[in-house]
Amino acid sequence: MKEKKIVVELKNIGISFDGEQILDDLNLEIRDGEFVTFLGPSGCGKTTTLRIIGGFTQPDTGEVIIDGKNMNGAPPYKRQVNTIFQRYALFPHLNVFENVAFGLRVNKVDSKEIEKRVTAMLESVNLSGFEKRQVHSLSGGQQQRVAIARALVNNPTILLLDEPLGALDLKLRKDMQNELKNIQQQLGITFIFVTHDQEEALSMSDTVVVMNEGRIQQIGTPEDIYNEPKNAFVADFIGESNILDGIMREDRLVEMFGHKFDCVDIGFGKNEPVDVVVRPEDIDVVEPEKGQLSGTVSSITFKGVHYEIIVDINDFKWMIQSTDSPAVGDVIGISIPPQDIHIMKKSEYSGMFGDYSTFSDEMELIGDTEITGEDET
């Protein structure tokens, strides 16, 4: 892939609110036409980063460079950037047409031209015939489309999207994900997307920026982020993972629970303590005597495509996703192919994640809903 020019560059960005450090020495480059997603839990600084690019928030330190120009201190209306806001922020006193026409009217575009561009834009988001409707009479999905049209009609070079799908129900969200992705590919403009939904991030983005506690944890393609997480936080936040303590005995050999496993990782120090990530779907359930490790099944939940099995091995609760369905209390063996063992350096997040002893569906639910009302500053 040819390297495209950098359209947004953040250098050493730092900001704090009320004495709390929100972003800490953040550095990032975004290339033209890229679909970049800021992914992280509530309060990780992703929305703040977006707002700094949009010009709604000015950083305490560091530089914001858009299209090669330093934009520190420039207000939003001086930036070739448009935003789709979390709750759309459509103007309640204007109808659909006037909402979309807003930016063009402000910029004194000729009214015939406005008519033409707004009509075309509404058509492209399937809202023809809605011109005279009041925005509050529209459904969530339709309002979302108006917001998209209102931003895109101005031909921005960069579109910022602040959790735009958070308020939609699951089915609509999936449709809008596809639609946004299509729009982005057709127009070839840079999308910077903020979400706390890791699945959304993985399925839409060219590049995912995983953030936590005001710092970038990892930047990479969705595959990189999932397959090669840099630390325990990333491994835990993206998908399900068992994160175990291990010791790297030598290249391609890691020891866990006193058992040596073949793996494919090299370049660690001899006997270096490491974090080991094993994805639940990569674990094979075998006869106890044939497994590399064995333990007792403590719970099993049917999830449709697979069963989610929690198995207790040496006091560590592993999660396994398998089409096999052992009964609770059964002793099973597990076997992990070498390429599915991923070794990470120890980090500040080591030991904080990855054991399923406190796991329950209820916890998962809390984790999912927590962010919907998020209002990051």
Add this chain to the structure above:
Amino acid sequence: MKSSLGRKLINAPYLLWAALFILIPLIIVAYYAFTDTQGNFSFEYIVKIGEYKEVLIRSLVYAAVATAITLVMAYPVAYYMSRSKVSTQKMMMLLVMLPMWMNLLIRTYSWTTILEKTGLINSFLDIFGIGPLKIIGTSGAVILGMVYNYVPYMILPIYTVMTKIDNSLLEAAEDLGSNGFSKLKRVILPLSLPGVISGITMVFVPSISTFYISQKLGGPQTQMIGDIIQKRFDALSYNMGASLSFVMMIVILISLAIMNRFSDDDGGIIV
């Protein structure tokens, strides 16, 4: 059925109150306005209102000017308040409300000690050998008194509506290219219009029927219709007082109807 009965019962005390102290007095006002001293139906006093044409027009002009000034003063204050931190908002709200804790008569009376010939302003000017200026008794003093007394009624409704304008709408406007002025024109003004309408109503109505302020701060040349009405009633000329009151009510109703044409459907005080 039961709930609607319950609802009626809840409303009953107010309906009774409204009937006794609003509806019936209105009927009595109308009765006196359209009868002569013998109680016979007559347009005598309605026709006599022509004699007070000048005062009526003056009242309208004073009220309009006072309303316009309060609007210009209150709007930026309300906007600033609504965009401040909550603690600042509370503080400013207190400052706005503070004068209202004192009786209107006392507030107005204290203005005379500031404005009169030997008052604060003229004593100060005297130091430089200027004056004394004639302030009391001018139309300016009367309008000042009205603005001073009624400005909180303009600030509060505008402020209330403005706090409901979501900040993200202002950000969206900026995002779409609006600088400060275009943001005001295209978003803030239209969205705060209902508050402006309420504010104008709440200032215009008491202004046009003002009587005490114009007596204390004004003179014979600044008499307002409220003063005349008061004097007519004091002189036991009920028919004249009632017909003036009646006409003024009509004037206010017409003014409010015009106002409400400017607000769409959901804002303002519907008459």
